[in-house]
Amino acid sequence: MAQQGPNHPLKTSLPETYAAVNAQQPPPSYLYPTQEEQDRYLAGRPGATQQHLEVALQHAQQIQTQKDAEDAILNRILELIDLPSSPTADPATPSQEDTVKLKYSLAPFRPSDYDNLILERNFEDLCGYALCPRKHRKQATGPRGGFQFKYGPKGSGPGGRGRSVDIVSQDRIEKWCSDACAERALWIRVQLSEKPVWERRAGDTRGTTILLLEEARAKRLKAPAATSSVSSVVDDLQSMGLGNRDRSGELALERGDSSLIRPDGRVDVNIRENQRGPQQVAGAPQLRPEDANGGSIEGYVPRERRGADQDGDIDLLDQI
Amino acid sequence: MDGDSAHSMEAEREMTRLWRTFRTVYELLADRGYEVSDNELLLPLEDFRAKYADPLGYPDRTKMKIQARPTENMKMKYTALPTKANPNPQPDCGTIYVDFCPDSSGVGTKQVRAFNHLVDENNFHTGIFITQTPISPSAVRLLSGVPGRICEHFQEQDLLVNITRHELVPKHVLLSPEEKAKLLERYRLKESQLPRIQISDPVARYLGLRRGQVVKIIRKSETAGRYASYRWVI
Numbered sequence: 001m002a003q004q005g006p007n008h009p010l011k012t013s014l015p016e017t018y019a020a021v022n023a024q025q026p027p028p029s030y031l032y033p034t035q036e037e038q039d040r041y042l043a044g045r046p047g048a049t050q051q052h053l054e055v056a057l058q059h060a061q062q063i064q065t066q067k068d069a070e071d072a073i074l075n076r077i078l079e080l081i082d083l084p085s086s087p088t089a090d091p092a093t094p095s096q097e098d099t100v101k102l103k104y105s106l107a108p109f110r111p112s113d114y115d116n117l118i119l120e121r122n123f124e125d126l127c128g129y130a131l132c133p134r135k136h137r138k139q140a141t142g143p144r145g146g147f148q149f150k151y152g153p154k155g156s157g158p159g160g161r162g163r164s165v166d167i168v169s170q171d172r173i174e175k176w177c178s179d180a181c182a183e184r185a186l187w188i189r190v191q192l193s194e195k196p197v198w199e200r201r202a203g204d205t206r207g208t209t210i211l212l213l214e215e216a217r218a219k220r221l222k223a224p225a226a227t228s229s230v231s232s233v234v235d236d237l238q239s240m241g242l243g244n245r246d247r248s249g250e251l252a253l254e255r256g257d258s259s260l261i262r263p264d265g266r267v268d269v270n271i272r273e274n275q276r277g278p279q280q281v282a283g284a285p286q287l288r289p290e291d292a293n294g295g296s297i298e299g300y301v302p303r304e305r306r307g308a309d310q311d312g313d314i315d316l317l318d319q320i
Numbered sequence: 321m322d323g324d325s326a327h328s329m330e331a332e333r334e335m336t337r338l339w340r341t342f343r344t345v346y347e348l349l350a351d352r353g354y355e356v357s358d359n360e361l362l363l364p365l366e367d368f369r370a371k372y373a374d375p376l377g378y379p380d381r382t383k384m385k386i387q388a389r390p391t392e393n394m395k396m397k398y399t400a401l402p403t404k405a406n407p408n409p410q411p412d413c414g415t416i417y418v419d420f421c422p423d424s425s426g427v428g429t430k431q432v433r434a435f436n437h438l439v440d441e442n443n444f445h446t447g448i449f450i451t452q453t454p455i456s457p458s459a460v461r462l463l464s465g466v467p468g469r470i471c472e473h474f475q476e477q478d479l480l481v482n483i484t485r486h487e488l489v490p491k492h493v494l495l496s497p498e499e500k501a502k503l504l505e506r507y508r509l510k511e512s513q514l515p516r517i518q519i520s521d522p523v524a525r526y527l528g529l530r531r532g533q534v535v536k537i538i539r540k541s542e543t544a545g546r547y548a549s550y551r552w553v554i
Contacts, residue, residue, distance in 0.1 A: 070461065077458050078429060116458045123428035123456065 033057070066198045069108060073197075076105040077117045083130045091132035091181055092214060099212065102130050106188065107208045108197035114189050118175055127177035129185040131212075134177040146170045187213040331377035337480060338379045338420075339368045344479040345386060345418055345450070351484065352528055353394025354416055386418040387444075397496040414445025420476075421451040432459040436466050446528070447471045450479070472528065483522055490539040492523050495550075500534045503550060517551035529553045 033041075042048055084091075084098045094102075106114070118128035127136045150173070152164035176182040191210050193200065211219070290296075343363060350356040374380040390398070395411035402409055417439060421431055432455065439447035447470070449455075449463060455473060463471045483489055495503065504511060511534070517524055519531060529535065533553045541547040 071465070074458055074461050074465070081429070116456060119456050120428045120458055123426040124430065 062198070066196075069197045073108055073113050076108070077113065077120060080105055080117055080130050081120050081124055081126070084133050087133050089131065089133050091127075091129055091134075091184060094131040094212070098131055103210045106192065106210055109192050110194060110196060111189055111192050114192055118185065122175055127181050128175040129177075129181040131184075132177055132181050134181075136177055137174050148173060184213045187216070328377055335369055335373065335377065335379050336365065338372075338381075338384075338476065339363075339365050340481070341450070341476045341479045342368060342372075342384065344482045345448075347482050347485075348479070348526055349386070349388045349416065349418075351526070352416075353391050353397065354388035355391050356388060381420040381422040384420045386416075388416050390414065390416075397494055399497070401497045401501060416446040416448065417442065417444040418448045418450065421449065423451070425453050427451045427453060427455045427459065429456065429459050429462055431455075432462050436462065436471065439469055439471060440466065445469065449473045450476055452476050470528070470530075472525070474525075478522075484526060489523065490537050492527060493536045493538065494527060494529065495534045495536055503534065511552050514550055514552040516554045519553055524553060 038050070038053055042050065042053060080102065083102060084094060086095070089095060089098065109117075117130065121128050121130070122136050125135050126132070127134050147167050147169050150166040150168045152166070154163060155161070156164040158164075176185065188210060288295075295301075343361070346356050346360050346363070350361060372379050372383050390411070390413045394413060398413040399411040400406070400409045419435055419438070421427055421435075423431060431451075432449065435447065435449050449471060451473070452475070454475060455463075460473065463473055484492070500511070503509075511532070514534065517529075517535060519525075519529060524535075527535070531553055535551050535553065537549050537551060539547045539549070
């Protein structure tokens with residue numbers, strides 16, 4: 001077991017072995033304290049072992065990752081308030097640069113973070129859609145928090161007659177500059193992943209491939225009718241390159257088999273065979289003299305099996 | 321003329337409300353242990369109006385900035401016990417700065433960034449940001465994320481009355497590290513074995529408690545006269 005190479009560190013539950021192996025191989029993460037620091041910490045605590053420290057560091061790293069992610073999201077919200085870069089930009093045809101920046105920044109967002117962005121933009125007197133430079137709507141009349149009628153286009157009512165009417169709260173109308181921008185912004189919102197970024201797995205594409213409404217519409221127009229012939233499915237499978245050994249590492253990452261912080265896995269699993277000495281070999285059972293009548297049941301000998309010396313107190317009741 | 325008097329009525333109303341908030345802020349500072357004079361604590365409404373009203377009779381929040389220094393007693397309470405590594409610890413408290421945000425709605429990251437910058441630039445240890453409306457979630461995060469400084473947020477209506485003066489709120493007294501060590505030794509406890517109080521508790525927010533401190537809560541009891549309990553701030 002001990003001859004394993006440096007890429008396969010010995011996984012063990014024995015504290016001494018664990019410490020020895022870890023001494024040879026410094027942990028890869030930049031967040032990690034050095035071995036000296038760890039030793040110094042452990043020196044003052046007689047009850048703690050290297051393993052305890054490892055578990056504590058693992059949790060500390062998870063919390064730190066979470067904090068870093070939240071800080072990054074906050075910074076990106078602050079950056080996205082300043083979009084678009086030109087005050088005359090058209091939200092229907094945004095500049096390439098802004099689009100890339102928006103898509104990149106939104107990758108770690110959850111829908112609630114996106115709502116915060118909209119709120120912040122409204123506080124800055126901007127439309128909630130990040131690529132729109134216009135001001136958001138403000139209803140002059142009525143107190144805040146009221147409701148409004150919103151009429152649909154002609155012929156949208158029940159039975160194709162008249163107009164449909166929605167009752168919409170004023171805050172929801174005032175978030176945007178126009179209904180078109182509202183649609184664009186909410187189209188992006190539904191593409192975001194509900195999962196916080198520190199819990200996402202490497203292959204999780206939801207939230208990282210965001211399409212603007214205009215792009216999605218253009219794509220839908222261009223896309224040919226779906227073909228599902230056998231040959232096309234086979235071609236697709238082959239293009240994925242499942243048998244390729246180089247990609248198996250990527251696939252393992254997708255499955256979450258290993259993380260960047262702890263390539264050795266979260267838990268150290270060790271299979272330890274029990275040591276068997278020669279004297280511990282169990283022999284076959286042998287007949288003892290007292291077993292002739294069936295022996296005792298957990299120390300109790302039934303009456304009919306008892307010896308003749310107890311004949312005197314046979315209970316009569318048993319014989320009736 | 322009718323509209324005019326309605327106008328002045330509203331100004332008067334806002335002025336009175338803000339005066340009460342202002343007084344509570346001074347009481348808060350005094351309760352935390354900052355140097356506050358009696359004049360400031362008992363500021364009458366007339367003086368407040370004369371000092372902080374604008375020509376229309378509305379309060380001018382940009383003038384209302386408060387600074388206070390900690391008293392010796394407070395410094396003692398915020399000084400950690402000396403250890404081998406740090407034989408001469410410095411008190412972890414300093415000048416506090418209170419700012420009233422003049423914007424009546426939509427307080428977001430912009431205002432909070434300006435406030436953070438101000439606190440950082442003037443090297444205040446603690447900052448209290450008081451707004452009229454709730455601030456956005458990202459602004460809350462931004463406010464709590466200043467390294468090395470403590471920034472707190474209150475709404476004006478939270479401080480309209482001083483909650484610690486209510487008869488149902490028992491007296492909370494912060495223990496110094498020395499008193500805390502004595503308490504733990506006397507009852508042979510670890511600090512984690514004490515009952516707890518959340519850092520977001522209204523009284524904890526009022527007193528500006530920090531994680532790891534211990535407060536003594538003194539209640540009146542019908543049977544025992546006074547009953548003291550201790551809580552660990554988490």
